[in-house]
Amino acid sequence: MSGSGSAVVELVGAGYxxxxxxxxxSGVDFAVPExxxxxxxxxxxxxxxxxxxLLSGGxxxxxGRLRVAGEDVTYDRKGLTRLRTTVQLVxxxxxxxxxxxxxxxxxxxxPMNLGLPEAEVRARVREALEALDITALEDRPTHLLSYGQRKRAAIAGAVAMRPRVLILDEPTAGLDPHGQERLLEVLDRLRGSGTTVLMATHDVDLALRWADDAAVLTPGxxxxxxxxxxxADDALLDxxxxxxPWAMAVARLLRSRGLLEPDEAGPRTPEELDAWAAVAREV
Structure with missing residues (x-):
């Protein structure tokens, strides 16, 4: 895996x-770089x-084996506590x-299960609610939340553990476009604060727009x-x-018409395409 950081958590020869x-x-090597x-x-x-x-210890x-910061995970109380304060799955x-x-x-x-002092628990809750922009919902019954609010509340519970790696399984599933945009803004803030984020998705357009790196599971x-x-690897995608991805198809079309340089990044969303077209018309 390319990346600027060392692996926070990794599977080595893992099978299940x-x-x-x-x-x-079977035989999966997979590292999540910081x-x-x-x-x-x-x-x-x-x-x-x-x-x-497997990555989160569930x-x-x-x-094979699971490693955190270069050390094999032990599945006793101490080892699992170390894992769950490093990696959180939503x-x-x-x-x-x-x-x-x-x-x-x-x-x-x-945080309470970690045995933290009450003041520390309150601080973590406040921090997580602010990060997910749901401070106003602190006293709201969970059964009265909208689907998007429940998604963010679930993520806040993971963020309160202050993990180095936050893992999200299909986080945009079931959200309308506005809800997806709000969630992506939240993830950008978490990334900006130093949290490494791993997202599982089948939305190639979202992956291309959002991620630095991609990992693709195939039968091989x-x-x-x-x-x-x-x-960009069509055989791999097949x-x-x-x-x-939509953006890859658009970029290939623009390059074939001489409207985009070979090494020039193309628009990745319809909105970016509109902005690019507006500039191109002015030129």
Whole structure:
């Protein structure tokens, strides 16, 4: 994996199979480098969620090992506490994660389980609610939240643990376009504050727009690299049953018409295309 930082968490030769089933993952080497935003892509059933649960300790490797900051994870109380203060997973459906009566109570659960002083717990809750822009919802019953609010509340619970790596499983699923934009703004703020973010998605356009690096799961294994290079590989996308990103198709068209230089970055969203076209008309 390319990247400016060393691996915070990594799987080495990892394999996993559910009971009485074939191997979902086999011999996977996968590192999450610090300071990079990473999109994990693959078709439904490719093993994305299994890989995320292995990284976060929700599942234990049947073969291979999980490492944090270069050291093998031990699955005793001490080892799992170290892992969960380094890596936090937010599942796709927030209703599978939220369980307390109010938002504030839910967000405080993780820090309280660490045995932190009450003042520290309150500080972490306040910090997480501010980061997710849901401070006004602290006393709101979780069952009265909108779907987008529940998504952000679930993420706040993970952020309150102050992890070095935040893992999100299909975080934009079920959100309308406005909700997606608000969530991406939140993720940008978290990245700006030093949190490494790993997002599993099958949305290639979102990955190209948002991530520094991409990892693509195919039946033949895992391929990683800079997002623009990985998602330009048509054979890889075919193997993963992913479509070509819209922005890649637009850039190829513009280059074929001599409207974009070979090494010039093209527009990555319809809004950027409109802005680019406006400038081109003026020229």
């Amino acid at each position: 199979a559910y009971e009485d089933g074939p191997a979902v993952l 300071g990079r935003s990473l999109a994990l892509l693959g078709r439904n059933g490719s093993g994305k969620t299994t890989l995320l649960r 599942l234990r490797c049947a073969s 599942v796709q459906d927030p209703d599978d994660q939220l369980f307390a009566a109010s938002v504030g109570q839910d967000v405080s659960f993780g 294994g895992l391929r990683t690299g800079p997002v623009d290079r990985v998602l 193997a993963a049953r992913l479509r070509q």
